Amino acid sequence: MVRLLTYSAVSLTCVNAAIGLWLIAYRLTNNRRLRAFSVARERLKPAVLAWIDGDDEPPSQTNPTDYLAIADLLASYGRAVRGGARKRVADLARETGMIERMVGELRARRGWRRALAAYRLGDLASKQDAAQALLACLGDRDRRVTAASARSLGLLGAVEAVEPLVRGLASGHLTRPVGAHALRLLGAEASDSLVGMLKAEEEEVRAMAAELLGLIGNVGRTDQLIEVLGDPSPEVRVRATRALGRIGDSSASAALQVTLKDPVAFVRAAAATALAKVGNSDSFDQLVLIAQNDVFVSAHAAAYAAAFLRPEDVEQLANRAHAGIHLEEAADLLQVVG
């Protein structure tokens, strides 16, 4: 028994020593690789900058470390530049096979590798070279991959990504910060696709499209959003109303005043807030009526909107008998705010 225990102890010590040695060797090799990478990066930096600046001679690569260093430099500079300089980054990445390799990596077994490739493609590739592959990744089971793909599609200006992005947001597959960031990168270019989606069959998609139009803030889309105020879904109507308030186009005032009579209270509340944002003082009397007679949610919003539009008048009204709790509260708040 004692002998068996002794053998076991010696064996475990040997295994421990072997693992320790392996870890030391691994770390040394890794450090050497990192040092070689840093040296190659510094050495190749002038050549990569010259290429981006318009020189004809591409940076030469003699080994895999050089290749990685060039890819890293191109990605770092690629995300900082636009126009001709950005095109040269994409050209060199394509000519050296980097794009093909990264598109291949999008099918890697490990999620972090797919995510890294998706992220890098946004910095390096052109829309033509990478958009289709990245679009396919929006449905990836790994959230890191979908987030990186959405960001890259936004950076590449791939407007064909708008519909899958909106559907991903509506279904919850994409998180709001990720989807909204990608659409913000696409900017006004995304508006046409979003307008088309206001007529989608699914209520969630129509609602999301309306909300995003408001976030992009394109005044030229006010008419299409006004049309959506007649949508059968109250969720779509409320998001369109908020979007109109956010855009702040005064041409929406009349339609928003009509929305103050919506059968659903939270839509009326959104209309009141939107009228305040648009700065429509003509709706003051209507807002006061709602503040005094409507249910809590819309009355509360209407009182605040009225106070925002005509603070002195709300203070006067609040001093009269039977002004109502919402107008009184709004007047109190005005005094606090000054």
Next chain:
Amino acid sequence: MANDDLNLRVLAADDDPDILDLISYRLERSGCVVLRASDGEQALELANTQHPDLAVLDVMMPKIDGYEVTRRLRANPATAGIKVILLTASAQEPDVVKGFEAGADDYMTKPFSPQELRLRLVAVANRR
């Protein structure tokens, strides 16, 4: 891309070394002497000691932001004449207005075009 002899001393300030590389490379090729700073404090120090003709300043910098650097440059008679181009990620109107109110001469958004930066720099430098 154009390689000319602008013969200007340019202060480039940004906390992103890659952006500083790109700006420095383009401007040095155009015949400028580039003074590099990685934060607002360093930028002010270089402006006070090296007296550049022009400054390209990032808005979101550590320690002192680009707006404040611009204000301090304008407030000091020794540096008030330095032309300033602000470089920022935001193209929102309030941010642009804030930049010009601080005293900037021009404004560029990131990602930027190195060629456009050179042209704007020439235009700003030629302004009286």
